[in-house]
Amino acid sequence: MISVATWNINSVRLRIDQVERFLAEQAPDVLCLQEIKCAEHLFPHEAFERAGYIHRAVHGQKGYHGVATVSRIPFRDFSKHDWQDNGEARHIGVELLGPGGGVIIENVYIPAGGDIPDREQNAKFGQKLDFLGRMTLWAESIERPTLIVGDFNVAPLECDVYDHKALLKVVSHTPIEVETLDTFRDAHGWVDLGRQFIPAPERNYSWWSYRSYWRQKDQGRRLDHMWASPSLAPQARAHRFVEETRRWEKPSDHVPLITEFAL
């Protein structure tokens, strides 16, 4: 059995103690982090080394964004895509060796997309849709069993937000984003493991704003996802959101997801 986790940590240096606690308590074999917010030379390699996560692939960037995949089972660096073609560090892919050998794990941080859901008025929104468009072209040619995880910054289903009607014009839940994400899903037949194990319309939010009003009212969204290739999905045995981390002191605004595979 292999377990894989994903977590938008919102600064890995600020929250390295929480990462260590999570690794000690949940013991995933692989952890994919987004928004590490540092260049690779400032990544806290020592803490992961001590915890037994001796295999690491870091695609960092000064100040913003940045992703990293750490593991106690061997992997090799597989790919770093720049689906915006602007130099931002939003993806890293690894290939598992040994247990789970041959499986590709893609760790992605899809752009948030700014405030206004209109590419004419807001270039960032267009960049988000174009990022998904380039991912779709890429997905059409995938030939390996693949798990893609991360902060997708889209809550696709009505039950993935606290108020569907109120959020139809809010970036992360607009119809054009959902359609664009659906097109990406269909390009490879990705299986949404979150909804395979926690079927709609059950609540399973992964993100709550830092603004206290939204937190107190449980106004969350499901922005983080784990999707498996059709050939890999049948091996998934369990899936959970570790919601308690959102109640830790000085938490990330996202919580981790974990999937266990019979590999």
Add this chain to the structure above:
DNA sequence: ATGACACAGGTACTGTGA
């Protein structure tokens, strides 16, 4: 009602998140 918070960089305040 779309406000409220939090991070890095750098040391006042901006860019970013979503």
